[in-house]
Amino acid sequence: MGFTVAVFDAYGTLFDVAAAARRASDEPGGAMLATHWQDLAALWREKQLQYSWLRSIAGEHADFWKVTTDALDFALEVQGLSDSALRARLLALYHELDAYPEVPPVLETLKAGGMQTAILSNGSPEMLLAAVTSAGIGPCLDVVLSVEDVGVFKPHSRVYGLVGEHFGCAPSEVLFVSANGWDAAGAAGFGFTSAWVNRTGAPRDRLPWAPSHVLHDLRAIPELALAE
Numbered sequence: 001m002g003f004t005v006a007v008f009d010a011y012g013t014l015f016d017v018a019a020a021a022r023r024a025s026d027e028p029g030g031a032m033l034a035t036h037w038q039d040l041a042a043l044w045r046e047k048q049l050q051y052s053w054l055r056s057i058a059g060e061h062a063d064f065w066k067v068t069t070d071a072l073d074f075a076l077e078v079q080g081l082s083d084s085a086l087r088a089r090l091l092a093l094y095h096e097l098d099a100y101p102e103v104p105p106v107l108e109t110l111k112a113g114g115m116q117t118a119i120l121s122n123g124s125p126e127m128l129l130a131a132v133t134s135a136g137i138g139p140c141l142d143v144v145l146s147v148e149d150v151g152v153f154k155p156h157s158r159v160y161g162l163v164g165e166h167f168g169c170a171p172s173e174v175l176f177v178s179a180n181g182w183d184a185a186g187a188a189g190f191g192f193t194s195a196w197v198n199r200t201g202a203p204r205d206r207l208p209w210a211p212s213h214v215l216h217d218l219r220a221i222p223e224l225a226l227a228e
Contacts, residue, residue: 003226005116009121009179009180010131011123012045013218014100014131015100015135016099017041017044019098020041020093021037021038023093023098027089032083032086033086040079043078044075048067049180050071052154061151065127094127096130099137107141113222116167118142118144118163120154122146122153123146145162154183155185155187160192161190171192172193175193175195175221178196179196181204186209188212189207189208189209194212197215199216
C-alpha cells in the first residue's frame with residue numbers, strides 16, 4: 001500500500017520562523033534590529049523549542065503561544081532590547097509568517113494527485129489558523145492538527161497518533177515531513193516514513209531513529225508521496 005496522507009510540520013517546514021524578525025528589521029523603527037535580527041530569530045526559535053521540551057518533561061503544559069512569548073522575552077533580554085512596541089510587533093508578525101515559496105505549488109500538486117494533506121504542529125489552533133490564512137494555503141489542507149488535542153508537545157507519540165485518529169490510516173500510509181531533524185526522527189520512531197527538510201545543511205541528530213529521506217527543500221515531496 002502506498003501513501004494516502006502527507007503530513008507537514010508547520011514552523012520551519014511550511015513557515016519561515018525567521019520571517020517575523022526579518023520583516024520587523026525592515027520596517028520603520030526597526031533599525032535596532034538591522035544588524036542582529038538573525039541572532040534574535042535564532043535564539044527565539046532555540047528557546048521556543050527548549051521550553052516546549054522542558055514543559056513536556058515536567059508535565060507543565062502551556063499552549064505554544066505562551067511558549068513563543070516566553071521565548072521572545074528571553075531573546076529580547078539577551079539582546080538588550082526592552083522596547084514594548086517592538087515586542088508587540090514581533091508577536092503580531094509571528095501570526096503572519098511567510099510561507100516558503102515552494103509550499104503552495106507542492107500542496108497543490110499533492111491535492112491534484114489525490115493525496116490527503118495535513119499539518120501536525122506544536123502550534124495552538126489560533127496560531128495555526130492565522131498562519132494558514134495569511135499564507136492562503138487552507139484550500140490545500142484537509143485538516144490542521146494541533147498538539148493542544150493531547151496536551152503535550154512533539155516528539156511525544158501521542159502527538160503523532162493524532163494522524164491515525166483523524167484519517168483512520170496506518171502509520172505505513174503516512175509520509176511525514178519536517179524541517180526539524182528531531183521531529184523527523186520522532187515520526188520515524190512512531191512508524192511514519194519521514195522526510196527531513198534540512199534547509200541549513202545541519203548534521204543528523206544522534207537519536208535512536210532516522211528519517212528515510214533528507215531533502216534541501218519541499219520540491220521533491222510530491223514525487224515521494226505520489227510514487228506508486
